[in-house]
Amino acid sequence: MNSKTSHSSTYRYEGCTLTGALSVTTAITDGISIIHGPAGCAHHNLSLIYATLLDHESGPLPALCSDRIGEEEIIFGGEEQLTAVIRNAVRDGYTSVMVLGTCVTAAIGDDIDSICGQDWPVPVIPVKTQGFLGGVFSTGFFNALSALAGLAPTGQEKRDGQGVEPRVNLIGEKNLEYEVDENAAEVTRLLDRAGIEVNLRFVRGISTDEIARLGRADLNILREPSLVAFGEELQQQFSIPYLEGFPVGLAGTLRFVQETADRCAVDGTTAVEEEEIFQAQMLDQFERIRGARVRFSQPSDRFTAELVDRLGLIISSDGAPVRLPVPLPVGTAGIRRMLQQWRRTIDA
Incomplete structure (x- = not known):
């Protein structure tokens, strides 16, 4: 039997590439995500995001729209339609525009990169999301993170001056995951024990301008080891080392505190001892x-x-x-x- 038809071969990140990317781009608070494709692709994803927000009891729907290409655009190309929708988004005051293709627009050969590369007054960022070319949810997730990282300048000073607390970035939080904010709060609590502050949650509830701070950290903490390739990409781009994942387990949490402190060149002895006592009390x-x-x-x-x-x-x-x-x-x-x-x- 072909393994592609077997339920036993299904992986939890094997979903729509577009959905993976939207789970990142819609977390930019002042930006808009434009889906270049049929209206159904936008409807499906907006419904999923809306249901997730209801479950999380979170805020308003993110800015998300479609250029709603139809039969005519599929035959003659949809680049003019996309250009018009981007122009409207810029006119409406969005600080950044993320453009995500679909399987249909990839098949007809629309040049999204060229359109996004025009002289727009705000960043217009293409994100590769053509799932039928071999991508899955995690592919879109990774591609969106990578595309948005391109907005941050390189060569930044890690700290503003003497006495400033070391800083870390939280990288690749799963915005559709239950307890996403509780997990970040726990990591922040552990870091605070060692006198380390969170510089940026990339990408979770941040503005376009805040992305510029991405390179101003001493360490990147990845949500999970599956993001190691992106950690390597950031290390090459900004010369920032990384930890492979959020802390898991009692002993793993203590190791996390110690290793984070070591990487940030601070003494983590007291922080580890305090957390060990806290665990025993728990x-x-x-x-x-x-x-x-x-x-x-x-x-x-x-x-x-x-x-x-x-x-x-x-x-x-x-x-x-x-x-x-x-x-x-x-x-x-x-x-x-x-x-x-x-x-x-x-x-x-």
């Missing part, structure tokens, strides 16, 4: 489930083994069915939220 809140019998739907790994050991849990086929979130919880606060769910399941 686990004390779940003393009632110590020794409980549990079973996991996934095979046990280092993350679960650590918690099983620290809480004295017993893995048994007849135990309470506790679940691991995907992706794994971030930091100590993420583990606490997960253990609260475990406790409800065990007590049921």
Whole structure:
């Protein structure tokens, strides 16, 4: 059987390339994302983003529109239609315009790069999102990050002067992910222990002008290891090293604090000691489930083994069915939220 038709070969990032890119570009607060393609592509994605915002109880819909190409443009080309929509977006006062192609416009050969390269009064940025050429959700996500990074100047000074706290960028947060802001808040809390501040969330709720700060950090912290290629790209572009992911696990969180401090040339000893005490106090809140019998739907790994050991849990086929979130919880606060769910399941 062709593996492409098998549900077992489906990967959670194998979605529409356009959706992956829009999850990044729509996080620019003063910009607009233009979909160069049929209206249905925009409707599908706007519906998804709207549903996600409702679930997250987040703010208003981002600026997103389509040039709504039809049969005539598919036959004769849609470049004039796209140019007119960009002109309208600039007239309406948007500070940046992101242009995302579709499978249809790629097939007919519209030159999006040339149109975006015209002498516009604001940045007009093409993002490669033609999924039928081999891209998936993660491809569009990566391409959007890369395109927006091009707005930041290189060769910036990392700090403004003596006594300024070291700074880090949070890179590639998943804007459609549950607890995206809670995860960032946890990373910020851990960094604050070591006297390190967040310079920029790239890209999450920032303006076009704020992107210029991308090169003014001492370290980039990637959301997850799948973004290593982009971390390498930023390191080459701005000479900023990177960590491969947000902290996962109790010991992993302590390592994260120490490694971040080391990379930023600050003493992280006290910060690690304080976080270790905080973790012990957090686990004390779940003393009632110590020794409980549990079973996991996934095979046990280092993350679960650590918690099983620290809480004295017993893995048994007849135990309470506790679940691991995907992706794994971030930091100590993420583990606490997960253990609260475990406790409800065990007590049921």
